Amino acid sequence: MAEILTVDKACVYFSIYRGFPKKLVGQIKAVDNINLSIEKEETYGIVGESGSGKTTLAKAIMGINPLDHGSIYYRHEELNELRKRDKKFIYRKIQYIYQDPSSSLDPRKSVKDILMEPIKVHNLYPKEERLRVIGEILGAVDLPPSDFMSRYLANLSGGQKQRIAIARALLLHPDFLILDEPTSALDVSVQAKILELLDSLKKRLNLTYLVITHDLSVISNVTNRISIFYLGHTMEKGKTYDIFREPLHPYTKLLLSSIPIIAESEKKFKPSGVPTIEGEIPSFVNLPKGCRFSTRCPYVFDKCQSLEPEMKEVKGGHYVACHLY
Amino acid sequence: MNGNPARERNQKKIKRIAASFGIGSNFIQNIKSETLRDRLYRFRKSKLSIIGLAMFLFFVVFAILSPFIVPYPKEVGAYVNFSQALRPVSLTHLFGTDEFGRDIFSRAFVGSRITIFVGLIIPIIGAVIGVPLGLIAGYVGGKVEAAIMRVTDVFLSIPPLIIAILVIGAMGHSMTSIIFGLSIDWWSWYVRMVHAETLSVKQQNYIEASRMLGTGRFRIIFSHILPNSVFPVIVKITLDMGYAILNVASLGFLGLGIYPPTPELGAMVAEGRLYLPAYWWVSFFPALIILLIILSINFIGDGMRDVLDVEVT
Numbered sequence: 001m002a003e004i005l006t007v008d009k010a011c012v013y014f015s016i017y018r019g020f021p022k023k024l025v026g027q028i029k030a031v032d033n034i035n036l037s038i039e040k041e042e043t044y045g046i047v048g049e050s051g052s053g054k055t056t057l058a059k060a061i062m063g064i065n066p067l068d069h070g071s072i073y074y075r076h077e078e079l080n081e082l083r084k085r086d087k088k089f090i091y092r093k094i095q096y097i098y099q100d101p102s103s104s105l106d107p108r109k110s111v112k113d114i115l116m117e118p119i120k121v122h123n124l125y126p127k128e129e130r131l132r133v134i135g136e137i138l139g140a141v142d143l144p145p146s147d148f149m150s151r152y153l154a155n156l157s158g159g160q161k162q163r164i165a166i167a168r169a170l171l172l173h174p175d176f177l178i179l180d181e182p183t184s185a186l187d188v189s190v191q192a193k194i195l196e197l198l199d200s201l202k203k204r205l206n207l208t209y210l211v212i213t214h215d216l217s218v219i220s221n222v223t224n225r226i227s228i229f230y231l232g233h234t235m236e237k238g239k240t241y242d243i244f245r246e247p248l249h250p251y252t253k254l255l256l257s258s259i260p261i262i263a264e265s266e267k268k269f270k271p272s273g274v275p276t277i278e279g280e281i282p283s284f285v286n287l288p289k290g291c292r293f294s295t296r297c298p299y300v301f302d303k304c305q306s307l308e309p310e311m312k313e314v315k316g317g318h319y320v321a322c323h324l325y
Numbered sequence: 326m327n328g329n330p331a332r333e334r335n336q337k338k339i340k341r342i343a344a345s346f347g348i349g350s351n352f353i354q355n356i357k358s359e360t361l362r363d364r365l366y367r368f369r370k371s372k373l374s375i376i377g378l379a380m381f382l383f384f385v386v387f388a389i390l391s392p393f394i395v396p397y398p399k400e401v402g403a404y405v406n407f408s409q410a411l412r413p414v415s416l417t418h419l420f421g422t423d424e425f426g427r428d429i430f431s432r433a434f435v436g437s438r439i440t441i442f443v444g445l446i447i448p449i450i451g452a453v454i455g456v457p458l459g460l461i462a463g464y465v466g467g468k469v470e471a472a473i474m475r476v477t478d479v480f481l482s483i484p485p486l487i488i489a490i491l492v493i494g495a496m497g498h499s500m501t502s503i504i505f506g507l508s509i510d511w512w513s514w515y516v517r518m519v520h521a522e523t524l525s526v527k528q529q530n531y532i533e534a535s536r537m538l539g540t541g542r543f544r545i546i547f548s549h550i551l552p553n554s555v556f557p558v559i560v561k562i563t564l565d566m567g568y569a570i571l572n573v574a575s576l577g578f579l580g581l582g583i584y585p586p587t588p589e590l591g592a593m594v595a596e597g598r599l600y601l602p603a604y605w606w607v608s609f610f611p612a613l614i615i616l617l618i619i620l621s622i623n624f625i626g627d628g629m630r631d632v633l634d635v636e637v638t
Contacts, residue, residue, distance in 0.1 A: 062537050088539045096537050103530040108552040117548075118538045165534075172538070 007036040009070035028284040030056040032232040043209040045219045048229030054212045095169035099181035101161035141167045159190035231292045238318035248320040364632045374628020380621035388438040395431035403586040421606035436588030444570035448562045450508040455515025463523025480513035522554035556633040564626035567619035
């Protein structure tokens with residue numbers, strides 16, 4: 001299958017300055033040497049704890065965070081080398097859905113104005129057709145246009161707001177959507193409906209999704225392949241089914257063993273004989289020497305504390321960065 | 326509207342409980358965002374702001390219609406009738422007469438037209454100049470921000486009255502020079518306030534979301550940041566009107582305002598002070614009207630501050 005988005009050795013660093021005149025005192029390597037390749041019409045997942053660099057990478061793809069090293073390609077166009085005009089055009093094809101819809105939509109605007117913005121900015125349809133297009137897109141996300149057109153955000157529920165955010169992204173006819181924790185700000189009852197909607201839209205419009213989440217049940221239900229992030233680094237990547245069935249990296253094992261089990265079917269994913277995860281994610285400023293996970297790893301040995309493990313392919317398409325393999 | 330007081334109390338309670346449990350901002354934000362009807366309700370609930378609004382409207386309507394309804398419209402300008410000079414308060418002269426025998430009631434209300442007009446126009450000019458500068462400084466940042474803000478600091482450090490005196494000294498006494506002199510300094514406060522407001526709105530996700538949609542700077546500034554930072558400006562304009570009127574009256578009192586015989590409240594107070602305390606009504610009534618206008622505007626401003634839920638220093 002053809003690749004739609006490739007992330008090649010991407011690094012995003014944030015510099016810390018102190019004093020006057022400004023002096024560089026440290027660097028936060030929020031995204032450190034990440035490789036990803038996402039194929040057309042698949043759903044790719046990025047999993048990791050808070051502060052593991054998931055959102056930073058997604059915003060680097062969107063061009064909000066500049067890359068310090070490496071490159072990101074969308075259909076073989078290098079995104080960080082684009083000229084301004086091409087940028088506006090290419091980024092119509094890549095859209096981003098925020099975690100919290102109430103913060104990503106302007107609270108002073110009506111639904112109509114929110115949806116009109118991308119149309120006006122890109123000067124899309126003839127003026128007299130614009131309202132009809134907005135009505136259609138509202139219908140596509142299951143909101144009756146006559147009810148919602150002139151409402152304000154204050155009168156919408158979380159799920160309805162997220163539908164508006166999705167509608168706004170779809171107006172530009174993207175083929176690649178980044179979903180940054182698309183359901184974590186929503187009620188559980190609404191989460192399933194939003195995931196269902198996203199799934200049906202994907203099939204209808206041939207979309208490719210990059211899903212960022214720490215919700216393992218979402219990941220296991222919707223993604224084809226995943227990357228496990230820890231402190232800005234990929235620990236393990238491969239097919240979702242493979243990773244859930246046979247997690248290789250100790251971090252992945254710990255992560256999966258922390259899922260609360262509700263249904264019997266989930267039980268088989270829970271690795272047995274693994275101690276539960278302990279401690280907090282270490283600070284980005286003083287990264288541990290060697291393997292980043294060595295401070296919390298139950299299987300730690302000498303080599304882990306001195307040498308950073310390389311990414312190795314263990315089985316077909318299943319990669320892991322750990323000295324155990 | 327009947328359910329509103331209960332709803333308000335409920336909202337406050339939920340907010341407090343939510344905050345004590347550290348429940349997500351999403352939840353609290355939902356409660357915070359009120360409809361216009363809730364806001365108007367809060368404005369109406371506050372008796373002082375309704376009284377203020379009523380008083381202010383009364384003064385404005387009276388000022389506009391004054392040439393037609395005051396008892397002695399001819400006596401407003403250049404008019405001398407020494408036989409009636411310095412008459413005390415009576416039914417024929419509600420506020421008494423001044424040293425030239427002119428009816429103070431008529432003069433005061435006709436004179437309030439200039440005072441109110443200047444009081445309204447100066448904060449508006451200030452906002453029209455200051456708000457875009459503040460938006461640009463806050464959003465663009467860098468050298469542009471440094472340049473705008475340092476110039477603003479210079480203007481902030483000089484009291485408007487001093488600059489107004491200089492400008493009137495240079496340009497002569499006229500309404501234009503009073504307005505120009507006061508508004509040349511007035512905008513700096515708006516730059517400060519909008520700049521600070523822009524810095525916080527700029528961090529919001531919906532601004533970033535708009536950037537991702539490809540929205541340009543100009544549209545982001547005027548279509549997203551401006552509507553989201555405009556409330557404090559509205560409140561400040563309201564409160565500033567009183568302050569501007571006071572400044573105009575001060576200029577009048579210093580003899581730098583509108584030239585006699587054109588009536589203006591500050592100048593009338595100044596003329597009357599020669600006859601204090603025996604002929605107290607000559608300064609007292611114009612001063613009282615200044616006081617009432619400023620008071621009513623401040624009441625409205627306080628109400629607006631409650632309604633729009635902003636803090637203005």
